[in-house]
Amino acid sequence: MARKALLIGAQTNGLAGVENDVDAMADALSRREFTIQRCTGEAASRAGILDAYEQLIAQTGTGDSVFVYYSGHGGRLLAPPDERHPSRQGRPSVQFIVPNDLEKSTEGDFRGITAATLSSLLALLTGKTDNVAVMIDACHSALVSRDDFRVKALHYPYEWAEEHVAEELDRFKRLGGLPRDILGSDLAVRLVACAPEEAAYEYTNAHGVRTGMFTDAFVRALRDAGDLPVTWSSLMDRVRREVLALAPAQRPEAEGVAADRVIFSTRVPDAAGALRVVPGANPERISLQVAPLLGIRLGDEFAVMPAGAVEADPAHAVGTAVVDRVGSLEVHAHLTFAGTWTAVPPGARAFQTRSSEPSLPVGIPDDPRADELRLAVGTTPLLRPAEPGEATVADVVLDGDGGMALRDRVGPLHPPRPAGGAQAGLVKIDLVRLARAARLRELHDDPRFALDAQISLEWGRVVDGAEQPLRHTGEVLYRDERVFVRIGNSGERTVHVALVDIGVGGAITLQTRFSPSGIRLDPGQFYLFGLDDMTGRLEGVQLGWSDGLDPSAVRPESLVVVASDRPQDLSVLEQGAAYTNRKGHWPSPLEQLVRQIAVGGTRDMVMSSGPQIQYTVRFIDFDLSPVPAPVAEEVTFAIDDRPDPAARLLTPSFTARGAAPERVAVRLGELVVHRNRALFGADVRVDAVVLTGGSHPGTPVYTAQTQRFANVRDGDRLPLDKLLVYHGPATDFLDIAVFVSRDSAGSLELSDMMRAELGDPEVQGAATTLAGLALAAPQAALAVAAIGAGAVVVNVAYKLLRRAVGDSIGLYRTSLLAHEGFGAGRHPADGTLRRAQDFSFSFTVEAVA
Secondary structure (H helix, E strand, O other), X not given: OOEEEEEEEEOOOOOOOHHHHHHHHHHHHHOOXXXXXXXXXXXXXXXXXXXXXXXXXXXXXXXXEEEEEEEEOEEEEOOOOOOOOOOOOOOOOEEEEOOOOHHHOEOOEOOOEEHHHHHHHHHHHHOOOOEEEEEEEOOOOOOOOOOOOOOOOOOOOHHHHHHHHHHHHHHHHHHOOOOOOOOOXXXXXXXXXXXXXXXXXXXXXXXOOEEEHHHHHHHHHHHHHOOOOOEHHHHHHHHHHHHHHHOOOOOOEEEOHHHHOEOOOOOOOOOOOOEEEEEOOOOOEEEEEOHHHHOOOOOOEEEEEOOOOOOOOHHHOOEEEEEEEEOOOEEEEEEEEOOOOOOOOOOOEEEEEEEEOOOEEEEOOOOHHHHHHXXXXXXXXXXXXXXXXXXXXXXXEEOOOXXXXXXXXXXXOOOOEOOOOOHHHHHHXXXXXXXXXXXXXXXXXXXXXXXXXXXXEEEEEEEOOEEEEOOOEEEEEEOOOEEEEEEEEOOOOOEXXXXXXXXXXXXXXXXXXXXXXXXXXXXXXXXXXXXXXXXXXXXXXXXXXXXXXXXXXXXXXXXXXXXXXXOOOOHHHHHOOOOOOOOOOOOOHHHHHHHHHHHOOEEEOOOOOXXXXXXXXXXXXXXXXXXXOOOOOOOOOOEEOOOOHHHHHOOOHHHHOOOOOOEEEEEEEEEEEOOHHHHOOOOEEEEEEEEEOOOOOOOOEEEEEEEEEOOOOOOEEOOOOOEEEEEEEOEOEEEEEEEEEEOOOOOOOHHHHHHHOOOOHHHHHHHHHHHHHHHHOOOHHHHHHHHHHHHHHHHHHHHHXXXXXXXXXXXXXXXXXXXXXXXXXXXXXXXXXXXXXOEEEEEEEEEOO
């Protein structure tokens, strides 16, 4: 049996860790005797990736172990709404990976590699061998990173991709590789970084290397597994925990029935969940291989069974083992023999019967002033002091006066708690709250207890009593906005649903507390959270910012919908009350996790085949800004090339200091009028507005320039002569707006009109809001206020132009950010002109001394 790996890496759109991802995977797989084929750099074009994949298929033999890996961006194009039936589900979205030549896509030549193509290739590959694993470390939609890069929205017509998918499926059908469904063959395991609507993130790891979170956690888990018979699902359990600790909205999964196989093989363990028992020198001492990788901890209990047993059976057990020491790749336990047993028989297996949930690591400084907190954390089952270099849920920070505060990956969680007798206890409470929130985010469906029901979930903003639907992940909302959640039961059985909020500060709130055991939904019914039952009006629920939480950054928040076939009391999450189990009933994984979060104690594993609660879990993950929403837009542009507002909110400006030019010059290079009928006249004026943060934080700078042209005819290239529209400092962002208007005699320059308008309260408010909020919230508020200031300034410019000259076209708008060097260079970069309506144009951004 040969081992082959194809490693694909497309480092595009601001990604910085793709090459490192491929290097790490190559090293990990080479140690397992894989032959590595790389497809990176210029080779990672659409044609290059497909050629490499097809070569792999051709070279694969029966029984070979094959691993296909991709690191890069992913895209997702949504079908346009059906105007005749806006409430109906339209055509399916098109998901694709992003080769390095995606931007060269044209109608009839879409360069993305779609899920249909990848699934068809996988079907061809599994036709050669039944031992295939595919790993995709990519977003499935064009979203923004939570660290320091962004992805511009992928503005490609849905029809291009839809037509492309149909052609690809026809081609693969002729080749015999058409999959039964879009997920591909059950002969392969699919390791995905996130759900279809989620984002996958990259970060700088503990070793200072830029890498994908999913890849980094996977490589570590693979290294620790060694040659032990770990299954893909067990391996991914550990990977998921590590990734969720860093990015609560990214949930890696192992898809397909092949996930139950031992990694890189087709073997399925004959006793699911059983661990190999290694006898020690003392008959009462044993060790369990690979147990730490599966989350086994101190105090966990096992039933030791003879060889051939497929489940724990107290009547025939060798004995009971309790873990009392944990090593790097094995745990050690004390064995109490049962009946007449006096020694461990050959081939014995251990089945877990009682488990302490894995404690979560927190960073505690190596300082005598933190000794009391370290002792307090050591007595809490949910928490433990982190090892050096280990990823943490939160870190404790000491100031010069002995004050103690918590900081997570986003930033500080509260002001320092002063030194004193109550300090350690208060910080411990904060840590427990965060640990419970982290544990709840790990909740996921268990196929053994899957709820056979059709649950629909919608949510969004409420504006003036109307619904504005939102995606289930990747959205940015603002303090004081109102939201709704609609949960429907379109199945044939009654279900009970509950809605839980995991707040920005880690607090867990049961939003359906008026019905602690869940809201009953009969078939065909739905529940609308945010509806005023008294008035029948959709008011929505107002989003708030936790008291005492530092208002300096956008933070993640989650809504968790739990649907079960029987009532399930989730109020214990909110109240922290003691858990009491009904006599004679073994709890489901859902009940076990609820109790663990609430009291931090041990849980009994399921040991009977009696009826269990069936359930399903759905998450809505979004980011909440600590400041109000920016000013609403009024003017639209023929081309709006700005990133999603999340790009600013989730990209702290300080990450790019020193990497971006401090001063820039913005010039309009060329502008061609193809047809002047859009302006109903021959005299044309071009106006440009540029807005930036200026040389002092909190002080916006905006300028306006006007150029006039007479007797413009179709096809004329306007003599702009590299018109300088801005020259000066640039901080945090650079907004550019270009207008083309019919000129009229006697009209003022836009700069003169703007100067006369400076007394307008709306314009003054944009500046003062930006300055004031920058002091209260130097990261998120500055970004939000900048968005609002930019909207106000551009809207005012448009109103002035309409008032002065009548017809005006918003031609182009973009927002360039500091971490991308303010987009220095020519736009478009390939030297062509950008077409918008009846005009083509280009501009440049230059770094100046």
